[in-house]
Amino acid sequence: MAKSTKAATKPAAKATPTRSANSKIAKTQIIDMVADKTSLNKKQAGEAVAAVLTSVVTALQGGKSVGLPGLGTLSVTQTVARTGVRPGTSQKITIPAGKKIRFKVASTLKGTL
Template sequence: MAKASKPAASKPAAKKPAAKAAPKKGAASSSKIAKTQIIDMVADKTSLNKKQAGDAVATMLDAIVGALRGGQSVGLPGLGTLSVAQTAARTGVRPGTSQKITIPAGKKVRFKVASTLKGTL
């Protein structure tokens, strides 16, 4: 004997917001890639194990940070160039109080996207 089905309209279905759904670990739909995911990618594409790939990624990041601290530019072929730029002292306004303040001169890291990457985005 077949069971009779109830009409679906008796109770409205609860809507779940799509943006708040928790992404699965390692999902490609995430907007940010973590260092551990980069390490996994390096380990998968090379003959290195995860510890060796982690050491390689950490060494590369240390070399980039060291060069930037030394005032050098870092060129990453196919990605772009990281460089250190001086910022001038300027006058700003404190939010909420509208008080004028002086923002001191400093340094910031700039990134210029490679033309090959820019063309493919």
């Protein structure tokens, strides 16, 4: 019996974004970008970036929303207590109420992605 040389064709798969090792930008890279785009040296740019990040964290800890034009809005939302299932044992557990940070992407950024 002869084997067929015709390869089976598969439907084209959807293009999904893949994460490469360099898909995350570190704080030092942000500092370098700020220094390149402004007249600040790296030390001054580092202080500016640190001040912005500290201000954002402080505002969120105070329960305020933080709007970042062109990027989106960070806000703190309250979660309610709920019942969950422990994955390994299927035991029902109560997940306590808490807070989480929500991010809503700006429509201008969303449209360009």
